[in-house]
Amino acid sequence: MATITIIFIGSLLCLLTLWRRFTAKHKIPLGLKPLPGPKGYPIIGSVPDVPEKNGFVKFAEWGKEYGPIYQVNLAGHNHVWISSDQISKDLLAKKGAIYSDRPHIPALISDNRTSSQYLPLLSKNDGWTRQRKFANVIMRESEKALFHRYPELEAKRMLVELMDDPSRYNHALESFIARVTCRLAWGHSDASDELKQRARELLIGVSPTGALGNKLPFLMSLPDWLVPAKAWERRRAATERRFFEIMQGEVECDIKEKKAPSSWMKTFLENRSKWGFKYELEGAYAVGMHGIAGALTIAAPMQTFCLAMCFYPQYLPMLQEELDRVCGDRLPRSEDRPNLPFLRAIIRECIRWRPPVPTGIPHYLIQDDEYDGYHIPKGSVMHPLEWAIGRDPTMFPDPEAFNPLRWVKPEYPTYQEPLTQYPTIINCTQFGYGRRVCQGQGVADEDLLIGIGSIAWLFNIAQNPGDGDVTVPTVVSDPETVENVSLGINEKASISNEELNAGINSKKPTKEDIILSKYDYPGSYPTLDEKPTQTASGKSETKDKKAPKIDPTLDFTTLLIAKPLPFEFQLTIRDNERAQRIRNLFKEGVKNGDYKGGREYWGENQGKDKPLGWGKV
The missing domain is CATH 3.30.43.20 (Uridine Diphospho-n-acetylenolpyruvylglucosamine Reductase; domain 2)
Structure with a gap:
């Protein structure tokens, strides 16, 4: 009875507040x-x-x-x-x-x-000012160091993952970004799965279509035991705080032992008094927030690239010609940027055509x-x-079409010179306006140049053939033996074409997949039984015949960051010698200790039903 009374009073207060707002006359x-x-x-x-x-x-x-x-x-x-x-x-x-x-x-x-926890979400106050100064320094220093070559290092692991199991391309692309971001933030990549989960949970918390508290704000004034969504958020915040604390402590130990790689946290700790932070873990949050901000958002344009190449295949050979001419038999690297205008045009058009934050x-x-x-x-x-x-027809003729030529041909309004600098995503509208411009855009620019460039350098991308056929992405080449090194990629002694063609269910899931498969959240990926499948006609179908058909290029998640939902396509190796070279480089990196597997921080089943751990997402 008491519960019913509390709910009734809370509902009444909510209605009264809304009524006052609605009836208030603004002069x-x-x-x-x-x-x-x-x-x-x-x-x-x-x-x-x-x-x-x-x-x-x-x-x-x-x-x-x-x-x-x-x-x-x-x-x-x-x-x-x-x-x-x-x-x-x-x-x-x-x-x-x-x-x-x-x-x-x-x-x-x-x-x-006012919490000084999340710089992009802060109002313009003292916390915002001091953290922005800190962000300017760490971004400038890492950019001068070519981001410590971390994107180039992780590109090799990403390509091996795509060769081994192309059906899990989304996982490979997101892991590539999360690993680079982890290295930038703390010097190591083994927290990448945890960083992705911290990003997922925070994204739910800040999205209007995510957490229930954003849809019904009055719930946040009620007790935790009465509002599971509020209890979930409290646990999320506590887990995030502890994670940031752990990561700061590990870098402190690395510095004492004189083995700390370059990272944003190292920069903070070596000049701790310089930044004027006001509470014990403000530095941990200042670094961790930049890690979270980059963990998933930068992967969205990479996923859009795969989507675009399936529906606008005429541009992939043009991109590959440029990469072959500039890079030859090696992967693209940072110094190639001035000589890769069409790659930069592809990246710029991905962000315009399907912006990661469309609102x-x-x-x-x-x-x-x-x-x-x-x-x-x-x-x-x-x-x-x-x-x-991004759809202003005066600036972008035929705005619904994916057309990277609009950035490199003089007849288009968006064309700029010199082509050694333009096109570029730096200072494009997607990174914000005025004093709220994203300070991590240089990281995004580097990750996308190396990530998308590496994929196009090694792979062909195409729609599945057939009318309504459900075919998993396959690597068309003679697969090589893969050492069972437990590096956070699929563990197989060897892979055959038959195994690759056996279907998605034959793939061995990671621990991350097993845990996440138990949960669902607004904008999450559909299960295998529900996933829309692409047909030759460009339509999208599901097993539920009553479900409306969705434009496959507009099948996006519903959270603040709009990511293309996974779809099925062909990923084929262009050149077996290149593929073998990448495998050899990766194995060499494994021996050198460059690639480590993921870690679990919260015990069995990632802390389910414990005070700290992964929440239902």
């Missing part, structure tokens, strides 16, 4: 007019009109109807959507003094605006403002809508 100054936008419904606003799947498409459609800047009431909060790069610059960059805060994320236990990272307006005769009220959440900004 518009004389001579100005309100922004246009959909009217919505009482209390809930336009929430029912926004689909959970690919909601950014709906916001872009409203932009065509109401103009390049409009407002939407979402459950009592005013959201302003901007479909124009110029308007985004006029407001978010030129007026950064009032547009550089972040909105509150209700589902997080600690207030994201843009929101800003928060701290005082009333006006623009072009319109009144923008204080407290508005401002969204530079990347999906629409």
Whole structure:
């Protein structure tokens, strides 16, 4: 009875709060007019009109109807959507003094605006200032060191994983990014699985379509025992804190023993008093947050690359010709960047065509403002809508088509010279505006150049043949013997073509796969029985005949970072001699201790049902 009473009181308070927000009259100054936008419904606003799947498409459609800047009431909060790069610059960059805060994320236990835990989510305050200075230093130093060659080192392991089990390409690409990021953050790669899980859980916590606390904020004021979502977030935060503490402690020990590789944490610890951090673990969070930020987001354009090459195959031979001409029989490296304009064009177009954060990272307006005769009220959440900004037809003719030529041919508006520098993703709109520009864009640029370049250098990518056939990705070559070295890749004494063609279920899952297979979360990958399969006609089918067909190039996760869901395609080795060379380099690296397997931090089954460990995701 007491539980029912608490729920009733909580629901009543929620409704009362929403009603007050809805009925509150915001006075518009004389001579100005309100922004246009959909009217919505009482209390809930336009929430029912926004689909959970690919909601950014709906916001872009409203932009065509109401103009390049409009407002939407979402459950009592005013959201302003901007479909124009110029308007985004006029407001978010030129007026950064009032547009550089972040909105509150209700589902997080600690207030994201003031906790000094997550730099990208902080409001413009002292914590934001000191951590941004620290970020500038670690990014600049690692860039001057060519990111310590970590992407080039991990590219070899990624290619071996793709050769051994191409059906798990998503795992290989995400692991490549997570391992590079782990090395940059702490000097070692063995925490990559844990870093990916920390990123997954935080992504749920900050996504509007993820944690329940973001959909029903009043729940976060109730006791943990009454709200499992709140208890989940408290455990997530505690596990994350302990993980960051462990990683800092390990680098401290490495420094004492004079064996610490270059890392952001080493830079912090060797100048600990220089940064002015205010609480014991602020440095651990300052490093760990950059690790989390890069762990999954940078993999999304790599997955988009595979998608694009299946549906726009004419561009892969052009890319491979450039790589063969510049790199020859070796993998691409950092110094090749000026001579690889078409690779950079492919990367730039992947980010435009399917932006990793299609809704843009929101800003928060701290005082009333006006623009072009319109009144923008204080407290508005401002969204530079990347999906629409990258589809401006005056800047991007035929915007729905994947076309990297738009970046390297003079007849396109996006063409810039010199081609030794342009195209580039540095300072592109996807990395934000004004004072909130992402400081890790150099890392993303390097990872994508080496990662995508390496894949195209070794593999051909194509759709599966046949009409409606379900075929796993296969490596077309004589497979080589693989040493059973337990390095976080699939353990096989040898692989045959028959084994590769036997199907996904024949592949030995990793511990990460086994644990994650028990859980489901908004935007998670579908199970094998539910996974859409690509047909020759370009449609998507599932075993549920009643399910609507989905454009396979728009089958994305529903969280803040929109990642293409796994699909089936052919991955074939271009040259057996290259493949053997990569295997030999990888084996040599194994002997030198360059590649280590993943670690588990929380005991059996990653701490399930224990105070710390992996949460259901």
